[in-house]
Amino acid sequence: MIWIIIIGMAMVTMVPRIIPAFIVDKLQFHDWVNRWLSAIPYAALGALIFPGIMSVKADQPHLGLFGGVVAIVLAYLGVHIILVVIAAIATVYLLT
Numbered sequence: 001m002i003w004i005i006i007i008g009m010a011m012v013t014m015v016p017r018i019i020p021a022f023i024v025d026k027l028q029f030h031d032w033v034n035r036w037l038s039a040i041p042y043a044a045l046g047a048l049i050f051p052g053i054m055s056v057k058a059d060q061p062h063l064g065l066f067g068g069v070v071a072i073v074l075a076y077l078g079v080h081i082i083l084v085v086i087a088a089i090a091t092v093y094l095l096t
Helices: 002-026 031-054 061-076 081-095
Strands: none
Touching (some): 061 081
């Protein structure tokens, strides 16, 4: 009985995720819709990262901002992502 419940829960979880993938492949969107949809991952990433930057040290949010600015500049320059993360952490560490 437990296996039936597990399989049923898996199906209920998978179906709403798989169906849109098949439907979206068949649709043709306008160029402005495609540009808007391509920006969603960056907006979601920013929404996830920014609160963490502001809460690095609760009483000194500017420390996280300095680390974030260092990360943005290095990423813009094309530095490898591991080095960007290490530099941002090192910046916050050195400022504390």
